Amino acid sequence: MAGRGTVQLRGDEDVILRVENLVQEFPVGRNRVVHAVSDISFDLRKGETLGIVGESGCGKSTTARALVQLPPPTSGRVVLDPGSENEIDLTGLSGNDLRNVRPRLQMIFQDPISSLNPRRRVRDIVSEGLEIWSDGDIGTEGRERVEEVLHAVGIDPAVAASHRPHQFSGGQCQRISIARALTMNPEILICDEPVSALDVSVQAKILNLLEDMKARYDLSLVFISHDLSVVRNVSDRVVVMYLGKLCEVGDADRLYEAPAHPYTRALLASAPEPARSVGVADAVLGDDLPSPTDPPSGCRFRTRCPLAIDRCAVEEPLMQQISEDHFVACHLPFT
DSSP, X not given: OOBBOSTTOOOSTTEEEEEEEEEEEEEOXXXXXXXXXEEEEEEEETTOEEEEEOOTTSSHHHHHHHHTTSSOOSXXXXXXXXXXXXXXXXXXXXXXXXXXXGGGEEEEOSOTTTTSOTTSOXXXXXXXHHHHHTTTOOHHHHHHHHHXXXXXXXXXXXXXXXXXXXXXXXXXXXXXXXXHHHHTOOSEEEEESTTTTSOHHHHHHHHHHHHHHHHHTTOEEEEEOSOHHHHHHHOSEEEEEETTEEEEEEEHHHHHHSOOSHHHHHHHHHSSSOOTTOOGGGOOOOSOOOOTTSOOSSSTTTTTOTTOOHHHHHOOOBOEEEETTEEEOOSSXXX
């Protein structure tokens, strides 16, 4: 399955974020390392929503945090405005240089309640970023900005002035988290499973809100989720991850209608409404996810793949293009 390569990267001037050969590893004792993210590459165009999907433990959230250098990746590059005169490699920055760039990328976290400071009032939470950047005095313009974004996400600023997070529902807390991110006027919003902790009845409202905010504030989104139907509905392009690697990248509709990788087909077959082109018989996963401290040789998906051959154990597949904006890392792709 999962392979390496950069053929899926686009070279046009609309690309606002490019991730090249990203690696994130964590030591966990003597001579043991968690290979959380292993040599992945993708990009994001201005105004685009990039979906990242995969099983729990595949490296989605680690990738999201690496984009904002929390913590910095082990190796690789995260580049803003690639190819332009203003190109910035975040992995080469530290201290104030990194701090000055971070407002351009903001995150929304999975658990809306625990991501908010329970001791602070909501208006203070939303204005905190501005206060840090203005040394405590946000001025009239800053206060108007806070009220604007709270109104935009459906929270009454008058109520938020005196209430704390525990006095709001999960959906309202996620709206507050979105407002906090928007206050800094970002260009890229990284959404790390923003609706997975919410009731189904609330999820659609938050997704619609994100779409509205994307249009209103001219945002580009990285949307991470394990819910395949959600990702298809909100994404322009989709990246499929498995055990720290990329296995398929492409236009959302094309990838869902004609998945080329056995793992992607298995994911879609396991969803309540599998893609029409996926047959259950050839999309069954075997065994559990291998340990990221000792990933399989060659193709990392081979231990669970019904199509695996000897070549898969010794040779890691390279990302290859199989159609327009559709790339797959597999020795035996479905075409």
